[in-house]
Amino acid sequence: MTILVTGGAGYIGSQTSRLLTSLGREIVVLDSLERGNANSVFGAPLVIGDIADSALVTDLCLKYQVTSVIHFAAYKSAGESMSQPEMYWRNNVQGTVNLIEGMLAANVNHIVFSSSAAVYGNPQSSPISEASAISPANVYAETKATMERVIRWYGETHGLRWTSLRYFNAAGASSDGVLGENWDITTNLIPLVMKAALNVSGPLQVLGNDYATKDGTGIRDYVHVEDLADAHVKALDYLQSGGPNLTVNLGTGVGTSVLEILSATEKVLGHAVPHEFAPRRLGDPAAVYADATLAKRTLGWSAQKSLQQIIDSAFHWHLNQLS
Numbered sequence: 001m002t003i004l005v006t007g008g009a010g011y012i013g014s015q016t017s018r019l020l021t022s023l024g025r026e027i028v029v030l031d032s033l034e035r036g037n038a039n040s041v042f043g044a045p046l047v048i049g050d051i052a053d054s055a056l057v058t059d060l061c062l063k064y065q066v067t068s069v070i071h072f073a074a075y076k077s078a079g080e081s082m083s084q085p086e087m088y089w090r091n092n093v094q095g096t097v098n099l100i101e102g103m104l105a106a107n108v109n110h111i112v113f114s115s116s117a118a119v120y121g122n123p124q125s126s127p128i129s130e131a132s133a134i135s136p137a138n139v140y141a142e143t144k145a146t147m148e149r150v151i152r153w154y155g156e157t158h159g160l161r162w163t164s165l166r167y168f169n170a171a172g173a174s175s176d177g178v179l180g181e182n183w184d185i186t187t188n189l190i191p192l193v194m195k196a197a198l199n200v201s202g203p204l205q206v207l208g209n210d211y212a213t214k215d216g217t218g219i220r221d222y223v224h225v226e227d228l229a230d231a232h233v234k235a236l237d238y239l240q241s242g243g244p245n246l247t248v249n250l251g252t253g254v255g256t257s258v259l260e261i262l263s264a265t266e267k268v269l270g271h272a273v274p275h276e277f278a279p280r281r282l283g284d285p286a287a288v289y290a291d292a293t294l295a296k297r298t299l300g301w302s303a304q305k306s307l308q309q310i311i312d313s314a315f316h317w318h319l320n321q322l323s
């Protein structure tokens with residue numbers, strides 16, 4: 001009953017691996033370490049290798065008696081995907097095809113897939129339900145939409161059983177400060193806020209303060225990474241108890257503005273975060289947040305942690321990394 005976790009040395013994969021291990025589940029991590037950290041994997045075997053190596057995947061599945069896969073491994077930068085699209089087609093799409101082929105050759109047919117709210121593109125309105133149009137606005141998002149379809153078709157043709165989890169904005173660090181995001185390789189807002197707060201960068205550039213939102217700044221849906229980890233356990237249990245294939249949003253259902261993030265950071269920092277207003281980034285939507293009701297209904301999952309818990313954990317994680 002072992003779970004193969006691809007990308008388990010990365011930001012969300014390491015939190016999920018840790019949670020699974022703490023629950024007594026057997027896991028094996030497969031990660032190339034290209035964008036992950038071996039020190040983030042503890043209490044579980046780490047195999048350094050590529051998901052595109054189908055023979056390796058099959059061997060691993062047989063050796064560790066794998067019965068299901070949680071598939072995090074991918075590249076995730078929208079900007080990079082536009083400048084180097086071939087990397088994204090190859091690693092995300094081709095890699096996923098090869099992974100599935102390797103799994104199926106070992107008779108492993110359960111997969112929990114890391115999709116993204118990026119598949120919705122720049123929606124006209126929020127909250128966004130799973131029935132909203134799929135309209136990727138960059139190559140990264142297109143690879144996620146394509147991987148969802150590849151997985152769905154393997155369901156039709158090979159009986160693959162799957163859940164595709166569309167994460168909104170993963171954020172925060174583990175509450176005990178052991179695991180968190182690497183701000184050297186992420187372009188997500190909260191690590192940028194922390195860099196500005198801790199004087200590691202210049203002032204935060206707030207891109208746009210003239211949106212039609214409560215305070216003029218952009219609104220997104222930030223989900224604590226430990227809540228996301230919990231959703232993966234629930235998605236696995238859902239599949240293993242015979243739940244039908246499922247595509248589901250993982251968000252809080254609450255939109256948070258950039259200024260609200262700054263204000264929550266000020267509470268832990270004790271003074272204002274240096275910031276300045278800059279023009280909007282082309283194509284950025286005003287507000288993106290989830291309709292989170294399907295996850296509650298199907299998986300029994302809803303986000304438990306508050307924005308302040310996200311900010312406090314991220315702040316302490318990044319502060320500790322400095323020392």
Ligand SMILES: NC(=O)c1ccc[n+]([C@@H]2O[C@H](COP(=O)([O-])OP(=O)(O)OC[C@H]3O[C@@H](n4cnc5c(N)ncnc54)[C@H](O)[C@@H]3O)[C@@H](O)[C@H]2O)c1
Nearest residue numbers: 007010011012031032034035036050051073074114116170
């Ligand atoms: N972080 C977010 O806000 C967010 C939002 C939506 C979706 N996602 C998706 O969730 C997944 C995990 O995201 P993350 O933030 O933990 O990313 P991450 O970059 O921290 O982790 C990805 C891990 O996958 C590994 N990897 C990449 N390609 C590989 C390959 N070919 N073979 C083996 N290992 C490989 C990397 O070394 C890394 O450890 C990704 O698929 C990402 O697209 C993330």
